[in-house]
Amino acid sequence: MRITFIQPAIGHRPGKRYLRSWQMEPLPVATLSGLTPAGIEQHFHDDRMEIIPYDRPTDLAVIPVETYTARRAYQIAAQYRRRGVKVIMGGFHATLVPDEAQEHADAVVTGEAEGIWEEVLDDAQHNTLQARYLGERGDLSKIRVNRSIFRDKRYLPVGLIETGRGCPFPCEFCAVQTFFERSYRARPVDDVIAELRGLRHEKKVFFFVDDNFAGDLKRGREILTALEPLKLRWLTQMSINAAHDETFVAQLAKSGCRGVLIGFESLDEGNLRMMNKGFNTMKSGFTGALDNLRRHGILVYGTFVFGYDHDTASSFDEAVDFALDQKMYLAAFAHLTPFPGTPLYKRLQQEGRLRFNAWWLEQGFMYNELPFTPHGLTPEAVTNGCVAARRRFYAWPNILRRSIGNYSDFFMFRNFFPINAMHRNEISQRHGHPLGEPVPAQE
Secondary structure, eight states: OEEEEEEOOSBOOTTOOOOGGGOOOOHHHHHHHHHSOTTSEEEEEETTTSOOOTTSOOSEEEEEOOGGGHHHHHHHHHHHHHTTOEEEEESHHHHHSHHHHHTTOSEEEEEOSTTTHHHHHHHHHTTOOOSEEEEOOOOGGGOOOOGGGGTTOOOOSOEEEOOEEEOSOOOTTOHHHHHTTTOEEEOOHHHHHHHHHHHTTTOSOEEEOOSOTTSSHHHHHHHHHHHGGGOOOEEEEOOGGGGGOHHHHHHHHHTTEEEEEEEEEOSOHHHHHHTTOGGGGSTTHHHHHHHHHHHTTOEEEEEEEEOSTTOOTTHHHHHHHHHHHTTOSEEEEEEOOOOTTSHHHHHHHHTTOBSOTTGGGOTTOBTTOOOBOOSSSOHHHHHHHHHHHHHHHTSHHHHHHHHTTOOSSHHHHHHHHHHHHHHHHTHHHHTTOBSBOSSOOOO
16 A cells, blocks of 8 residues: 655745745654554655645545645645545644544544554555544554655754643643643653654754643653753743743753743733633743743743733734843744634634634635734734734844843854744745635646
């Protein structure tokens, strides 16, 4: 049997190259490939950087789907099904709206694939493919990653590693807490270390893609201890509560952590309460946590969202001022997004505030467009405020100003200007980026 794995893009602008910052190794594809039994011929195509050869002989097309890539994923699936190729879909979006995904696929895998992937492939080989498969949350020791399928692909030079899944916090807007039902599970430490040892000579920096590296602080300390002898340089994303524990922060730094992505989301306590993210205001608040990280040389990528009920026209500049004052290495200023299946989506739907029920499929819907009606601001004001915030944060004078506080690690400082320049250049390219293709994908 022959399988073709496809990583869909968000969409394409005619004649334009895809955004460089979105071209990271698609780890879910490598995991599916690693779970695929020997003897099955595998191919992989990344829609973000190459033309998909639809006419290349294959028996199955396997497509992981995220909400922002759903429209494009369905277009790709249609091309394969038109040629008589069976299509299997899975991932976050397919799990959150399986009935929708089912309209575009021969089989949909919901949940996690580790415990059920071989059954799916066996059914496909025997022409008994079922319409729906439920992957239960299981033992993460079953994770197998095959990166050989990335050979000859020009991804950003960052090694992606998964050390755990899920998050225990109930943030209203987060699809992670819906998908994993507010659970957190860790991979066996020995498995993670073995994977890192195999890659340490290929990558100069690693990114732990965990939904929340601090989902279990006790387990976190165990893996940090195991990381110390490797002398790696790595980054991750975590909730801010862990930054108040200075012993944990010190251990992060000692183990090689050089930067963390933290969701600050809002400076308004009313907004944070609506998000179910009141823990962001714990102890000494944002500034105390940031002081701890700075003291130990850990750089910060801060994220902020706009569109909650307490936001005003001044909220955007207030967030930028805060990010500049704290000399954040990077920052994201984005509108609130109601992902299907989340408490936020259900609330906005009940309140009649969704502008489109399935905004991810809406013809002509563009990246940065607000899919709901906020209180106090127009959708256009939120979109424009986010774009203006990015332009201000990534203005050259402010990049220079922030560089002064980001030299704790030579490698990270050396890359500070190229990375910030890339984000600056892509502000206009991201704005209004289409979802899917303007016309059905061509052969």
